[in-house]
Amino acid sequence: MVVIGSIDGGTIRSMVESRRSTKQYGVLENLASRRNGSDGSVKWVSTELEPNLTENLLSRWLAPEGEPCRESRTVEIVIPGLDGKDLIELTAGDSHEFGFQALDESKNLVCSGGDYFETDLSGEAWKSRPLVRDFGNGSYSILLQVHPDFAGDYNLTLILLYRHFQGLKFSPWRFAFDKQLRKFRIKFVKGGAQLPKIETCEKSDFNRDLWLGRWTRQAKNDGCQISNDGRYRCLAPDFPCQSPWCGGSLGLLESNGWVYSSHCSFRLFSADSAWHCLKNRWIFFWGDSNHVDTIRNMLNFVLDLPQIPSVPRRFDMNFSNPKDASQSVRITSIFNGHWNETMNYEGFNSLMDEGFRNLLKKYFSEDTVPDTIIMNSGLHDGVHWHSLRAYSEGAGYAASFWKEVMDSVKQRGLAVPQIFYRTTIATGGYARSLAFNPNKMEVFNWVALDKFRRAGLVSGVIDNFDMTFPWHFDNRCSDGVHYGRAPAKMKWRDGEIGHQYFVDLMLAHVLLNALCSR
Structure with a gap:
């Protein structure tokens, strides 16, 4: 998900400074590792639709280009907080936000937004889509968060699928960039962070327009084979869900242990x-x-x-x-x-x-x-x-x-x-x-x-x-x-x-x- 955000004055100043030298891109290495309470508690990352969304989208999509840095197209990015590291260690539970900057084919800064990044954070028992913020000026950030119960080794992948709203065109296949720009190895380790417990969904939970969920794996049958009817009955039908990630019988999902949860968790119905x-x-x-x-x-x-x-x-x-x-x-x-x-x-x-x-x-x-x-x-x-x-x-x-x-x-x-x-x-x-x-x-x-x-x-x-x-x-x-x-x-x-x-x-x-x- 690429959402539109605002960027603070310090970051804008660092971007301006970076234009004086193509060797220093001025992106904050780690914009925030967030803990919201004095007791070490943190919140789940969330997002929402911005006010006047349609009008704002149309305005950005139709904005004139003008200066060269707005006309150039992204071919590469720089992520100072992550680039050049063989293994990145982060604390599980905390939300970690890393800024990155779009560059054109000459390694110059791109100063317009609208790039569409596909992101994937995958571990042995976790798959999610990290949130990307688009600040509208060629700078972006990505937010990473994993529950402490799933601490371990992960891969973070960033793919640039489209540049500058080109995926919205009538014939988008002509403009697909579809290039993997980064793949990082990340180790999430347990710290003192404690995320709020996910509760079973109630009616009010469906008021949220945008979800930031994850798939977690509660069990695995390595020997599971496809049946003659095409089904994967990998776990017993009554194999139980693990709280708080779902309720009911996980085996009914025929997912070999995978289940989806978001800001709340879901009951699997008999x-x-x-x-x-x-x-x-x-x-x-x-x-x-x-x-x-x-x-x-x-x-x-x-x-x-x-x-x-x-x-x-x-x-x-x-x-x-x-x-x-x-x-x-x-x-x-x-x-x-x-x-x-x-x-x-x-x-x-x-x-x-x-x-x-x-x-x-x-x-x-x-x-x-x-x-x-x-x-x-x-x-x-x-x-x-x-x-x-x-x-x-x-x-x-x-x-x-x-x-x-x-x-x-x-x-x-x-x-x-x-x-x-x-x-x-x-x-x-x-x-x-x-x-x-x-x-x-x-x-x-x-x-x-x-x-x-x-x-x-x-x-x-x-x-x-x-x-x-x-x-x-x-x-x-x-x-x-x-x-x-x-x-x-x-x-x-x-x-x-x-x-x-x-x-x-x-x-x-x-x-x-x-x-x-x-």
Whole structure:
């Protein structure tokens, strides 16, 4: 994640001084090792959407270049606090912020922002995406933090995928830089820092727009092999989660021990607990085909309905508990990649079709309406919209449409559905350079959230972009644009037999946490 930040006067002065000599770049080695309490306690790193996000993004994207240092493009960076060290030792628990500076091909300073860095911090039992701050003048910083329970050896990787907002272009594959600039060995050692305990997610936890989570590994079966049905049953189904990283049976995730947590941790649902939550509910999905996979995975893996091999892009069905017919849930799913369900690449623009708008309105004009909406858009928007400005207008229209629909429900005296916005995935492997690349999808997520927040529509957020990002560097967990394709013992896109599907199955459990939390 690249977020826009401000930089203090001392750092700005050091940048100015550095321009007098290309041998001294004036970047602070370690901007901060943060401890927030006198007792040695620290806080988890967090971030949030900035005020007036859409307007500020458009302003930066459209800013004139002018001076040469604003016209130059980044080919290298310098990180004084990390460069030249064979092994870097940091204390676990503390947050460590390191400044770095963009350089052009002549080793001169770049003085404009908008570069998109992919970051990865990986250890034997930890995978996360360190936060990058963009100060808008060619200087950046990266924040590192690991829980003391996972002290040990790590690799920190920085990849420059796009320069100066080029991932937002209509044809971004022409501009992909995709170069690994650094790979550091870091040893996190236990110190006196104590992070606040992560608690199980409650309803209020889904108010956070941007998540900074991590995948942790609680166990591992080195001898695990793919089954004939394409599944990885590496741990016993009742293998327990370790507190505080998740609750329930970790074996149900079929991840060989991996589980996702963020500012709160998630409960992994048994079939009984999931049906108890969903009985007599009506859940409405509107979004891309990743919804289709997630719904099928929820039915197959969580709700104990393995006989359903697939669901279509557009359907409205009731599903019953095979063990208790009195428990049923109505699920409606409307694909928004195009107003014609057999076509693609419209996204929010699908709402320009009157028939499609009327189809959506119909479900909210009955005597009863859905109690919850899971909403998403992005992949198809990445192909359709020619510019960030055009997308922001499309997202604004979508927000106004859904506000009109929700207002009509309210005017009829019915309970207005909760709306959870599920952010678009980080596309993986080969798809990292395409029209729906991670740079564009992250910005589109921000703009959509900004527009829907302003319209008063968002009850909560599920940040699937953050969940998928640590696994997006190759195609082991995705076909590039889907993380939930059904298990199959057959050759996958990366040439191996079978693929990992647990990332989307984790999403199914996170959705249940949102639906069932109080």
